[in-house]
Amino acid sequence: MKNYKKFFYFFAFVLFAIFFVILNINYLQMEKVKKEILQIQANNLIQFINAFNKVYQDSFEKYKIPINEKTVHLMPVVEIRDIAKEFSKRVNAEVEIKMISTNPRNPHNMANEEEAKILSLFQKNQKKYIMKTKNNEIFYYKPLYISKTCLQCHLSKEKTPSYIKDHYDNSYGYKIGDLKGAIVVIIRKSVFLKLLKQGFIIRVISAIIIYLMILIIVFILLRKIEALDKKYISELISANEKLEKEKEKAEQATKVKSEFLANMSHEIRTPLNSMFGFIKLLEEKIKDKENKENLNIIKKSGEILLNIINDILDFSKIEAGKFSIEKIAFNLKDELNIIYKLFQNTAKEENIKLHIDEKNTDVCIVTDPTRLKQIISNLLSNAIKFTPEGKNVYLIVKYDDNSNELYVEVKDEGIGIPKDKLEIIFKAFSQADSSTTRQYGGTGLGLSISSSLVKFLGGTLQVESEEGKGSRFYFTIPVQKSKKNTQKETKVVDDKKYNYHILLVEDNKANQMFMKVILKKLGLTFDIANDGIEAIELYKKNYDKYKLILMDENMPNMTGSEATVEIRRFEKENNLSPVFIVALTANVLTDQKNRFVKIGMDDYLSKPLDIEKLKNILNKIN
DSSP: OHHHHHHHHHHHHHHHHHHHHHHHHHHHHHHHHHHHHHHHHHHHHHHHHHHHHHHHHHHHHHTTOOOSTTGGGGSHHHHHHHHHHHHHHHTTTSEEEEEEBSSOSSGGGBOOHHHHHHHHHHHHHOOSOEEEEETTEEEEEEEEEOOTTTHHHHSOSTTSOHHHHHHOOOSOOOOTTOEEEEEEEEEEHHHHHHHHHHHHHHHHHHHHHHHHHHHHHHHHHHHHHHHHHHHHHHHHHHHHHHHHHHHHHHHHHHHHHHHHHHHHHHHHHHHHHHHHHHHHHHHHHOOOHHHHHHHHHHHHHHHHHHHHHHHHHHHHHHHTTOOOOOOEEEEHHHHHHHHHHHHHHHHHHTTOEEEEEEESOSSEEEEOHHHHHHHHHHHHHHHHHTSOTTOEEEEEEEEETTTTEEEEEEEEOSSOOOGGGTTTTTSTTOOSOHHHHHHHOOOSOHHHHHHHHHHHTTOOOEEEEETTTEEEEEEEEEOEEESSOOSOOOOOOTTOOOOOEEEEEOOOHHHHHHHHHHHHHTTOEEEEESSHHHHHHHHHHHTTTEEEEEEOSSOSSSOHHHHHHHHHHHHHHTTOOOOEEEEEESOOOHHHHHHHHHHTOOEEEESSOOHHHHHHHHHHHO
């Protein structure tokens, strides 16, 4: 309401200012118009007197009236003075008429100094009139020129009637057209002001009425707007409250979902860690072909399960908008060779020929190598999965120097996709046919994730397919050319032994067994803590012995994060050099990784454990 009041007062003030300016302009215009009207009236009055004068003069000439002692008083020039006096009386002295001359016969008509100047102007410039304002009076001067009739009394003294000659010695020697004098109409300014006032008052009253009407209309409109505004604000507050509640529900659902994914990832990856670890150890010991094949089946099944978990986690991050792209310079040909070797073996096992067609790929480019490999791997995996034995799969990669664009295409001779299903294959958890899932397996997330990743990299994943003949997936993404490879190279010394003591914090017995084997194999000695509390106690007793702590996260009694915070606090209080702490956990979500670093951990290893990455960390500590 306060805002509307302020607006109303401001509007009223501005409107008043506008009306004030308009009325002032109006007043000035009226003053000009009134002056022009008075000028016209004064001129008309003089014209009337001139007409009256001419008629009388013509009558003297027409009827041959002699000018003598009796008739001289009937002459217009004499009578004008009396007429002017009578006229002035009748208009309450508001208008005065007089005659002036520099050479008058009547001394009352003698021009003063200012009037003489005006007559001089008429003499020089032949002006029709002059109008001046002085002492609240308006003076209108109209020149008088000698006519033929005037010559009876003003030509020469010898030819002038005896009465004029006997009484006047001056004002002779004129000819037709000479300036004799002027008629002056003097209008008191009170007349002008009276007329002006009357017109202006009418306009002021009209302006006030219009001003008040506008204010009333604006006031009514503002009240209506205010009522609508209150209603709108009320509805908006109600809607905001609902949205806030929905937001809280959504945030809670997201939180529950994230916690579920983190727990699911942890619970599945934890046993997979020990399973893959022991499989690797068994692969080194088992030489029997049949048992090696059985072990390979177990390994493949575990990899399928791990891929499903990774797909679900990637999809979750994309859906939540928490997915990020890295810009790293790497050698394109090297990465393609790794992918080709990996899938060549897979294709060979399925009796499928994998072909690679490269053009201008021996260059360093800048994009996200991990996501690029993930896209190509997904497309190749699908192509091999849906292609029958004896057929071909093609990987085509071209880099264009001119446009700085990378073209990737994966083509197969597989079962193809029906035209009516092409629109849905990029949707999450979708496949061309439900029978496809039963026959070939998969979650239906691969293409959806690949399509999203291509968009993140600046392109669009497209498809062409013909049922029974095969499919062609392709995309083009913008990249930058680089002079050097900035991708971190993995340097591993396979047979190196590490002669120092570490602390392993792990609650899962199977993982403890596996880690014991790995750590012993690497030449490390170690203590084992079953949870965070035991880890803190052991560290406080033996802090000078440990060069590394491998810290699990999800443990009973106290988590790895809580234990890390306590260890860092203990170090700070006792001025100790910080021990190197590495998270060894199945929590692989990006926000979890960031949290580990934030609380004070130095590095991160995910489960299932990559032994080569562990060796890199050990080398870093050395």
